[in-house]
Amino acid sequence: MGRPLEGIKVVEVAMWAFVPACGGMLADMGADVIKIEPPAGDPLRGLQIGNTDTGSGRRIDYSWESYNRGKRSITLDLKQATGREVLWKLLEDADVFLTNLLPRARRAMEIDADSIRSRFPSIIYASGSGVGPAGPEMEKGGYDAITFWARGGISSSLTDPDAPHPVGPPGPAFGDTLSGSMLAGGICAAIAKRALTGEASEVDVSLLGTAMWSMQRYICQATADGIDRFPKPPADKPNNVLVSNYRTSDGRFLALCMLQADKYWGPLMLAAGREDLASDPRFIDAKARRENLDACYAEVKAMFASRTLAEWKDILARQEGQWDVVQNVGEMKDDVQVQANGYLKQVDYGDGSTIPMVSVPMLFGKQALPSKRSPELGADSDAILAGLGYDEDAIIDLKVQGVVF
Template sequence: MGKPLEGIKVVEVAMWAFVPACGGMLADLGADVIKIEPPTGDPLRGLQIGNMNSGSGRNIDYSWESYNRGKRSITLDLKQAAGREVLMKLLEDADVFLTNLLLPARRSMQIDAEAIRARFPKIIYAVGSALGPNGPEMEKGGYDSITFWARGGIASSLTDEGADHPVSPPGPAFGDTLSGSMLTGAICAAIAKRAMTGEPSEVDVSLLGTAMWSMQRYICQATADGVDKFPKPPADKPNNVLVGAYRTADDRFVSLCMLQADKYWAPLMHVAGRPDLADDPRFVNAKARREHGDACYAEVKAMFASRTIAEWREILRQQDGQWDVVQNVGELKDDVQAQANGYVKHVDYGDGTTIPMVGVPMLFDKQAMTSTRSPELGAHSDAILESLGYDEDAIIDLKVQGVVF
């Protein structure tokens, strides 16, 4: 099966996670993604966050592997004219120029949108920005923890009133990967537009914009109501006791999302062995359950605490209400649906071993996309230069000049 973006060439001048994650997704979808790195490499290479590799027995940077999968790497010093000349040769038959360098840096290197599209009018110029291409802070940089998570309203919406610190992101590059997925979608739309109309686009997706898209329900309501934030409802006073998480006997959690509570209340109580709660006049419908909220919540909480997570799995499968288990990240590799759909796979690492990788969540004709590992720094420099017409002496000269590593 061919991949949907086979034949598309992407030249990436980017670092860290947001835009490289987009490039990695495009590579998984079949595009030829050539990553241009400075001679010192993308600073994400080898970045250690905490002590993430302890216990694994292998010193593998999974951030690097995840966001740079399937690419080819060439090192170029774009501050030098000779480096920019190589870039221009790469762009001659490219479909997409992908970058997250700040606008002042792009201008100084003469690789801003105006300069690139003046020379290559059919190219799609795609930018992952912090705050968007317009406005007084358009040239400001950002990271997902500050621009997406903090400025985008997510941290404050998750944080309890009076907390010492706002809630932190659940993992590295959380906002980066979501924003990178948005940028991938925008690029694919621009490719389709150019194919249908012949018109190229200048594309921008920002960390702030993606955060606001994710938080749109609250943002719209707050704007309409003229409030700054909505109080976080206390977990022990749910409006609907069939929406929320409950602790089990073995200190795990079951998460319920039975929005049509009257439809599911009685069937759930019967399969759980509590027909008395189904028939209790205090809990017979949503109005009654709200009026006796404390008592109802206490009963349901105690009911779930009486059995283990394994027991609840079997019980809840017997009814039609929506539920799931709160899983740990280490359990996802064993999730039967993750396995069946190729969401977790093992990729050849090139040394006789494999590494785990999460697949792009896009299946075509029910088939998951294959992946290959990320490139070593400058692994394809010579081959790419040769394909552009540089002979051995010219390549050596570029290396002597420090243009190519």
């Protein structure tokens, strides 16, 4: 099965996680993504957070591997005119130019949208920004922990009013990967538009804009109603006791989301062997359960606390209400749906070993897309330059000049 973006060439001048994650997604979808790195490399390479020792002395950085999967790497000093000349050759047959450098750096290197589009009018110029390409702060950078998570209203919506500090992101590059996925979608739309109309687009996705898209339900209502924030619903006072999380006797949690409570209340109680609760007049319908919320919630909590997770999985499978297990990340590999759909795979690391990698979430023909590991710094420099017509002497000369490393 061919991949959907085979034949598309992307030139990426980006660093850290947001835009590189987009490039990695495009690479998985079949695009030839050429990552241009400065002499010292993408700074993410040197960020020693979360590296895992394989036991063989090799440390694997899963951030780097995840966001730069399947790309080719060339080192170029774009501050030098000769380095930019190599870039122009790379862009002659490219479909997409992808970047997240700050506007002032782009202008200094002549890789801003106006400069690139004037030379290559058919290229799609795609950028990832912190707070958008317009406005008084357009020159400002951003990171997902501050621009997406904090400024985007997500953290405050999860934080109790009297909490000593705001709730932080659940994991590294949480907003970056979501924003990168948005940018990949925008690029695919621009590719389709160019194919249909011949018009090349300039595409920008920001961390702030993606956060707002994620929080749009609250943002729109708060704007319409003129309020600052919505109170965080108390965990011990669910409006609907069948939309809540419950602890089992072995310390695990189950998440229930049975929005049609009257439809599911009776069958759930019967499956759990609690016919008494199903027929109790205090809990007979949604109105009665709300009027007797404290008593109802106490009964349901005690009911779930009386059995193990394994027992509840068996019981809940006998009724039609919606539920799921609150899983730990280490359990995902054993999830039967993860396995069946190929959402987690083993990728050849190039030394006889493999590393786990999460697939892009789009399946084509019900199949997950294959992935390749990320490149070593400058691993493809010589091959890429040779493909542009540079002979061995010219490549050596570029290295002597400090243009290529």
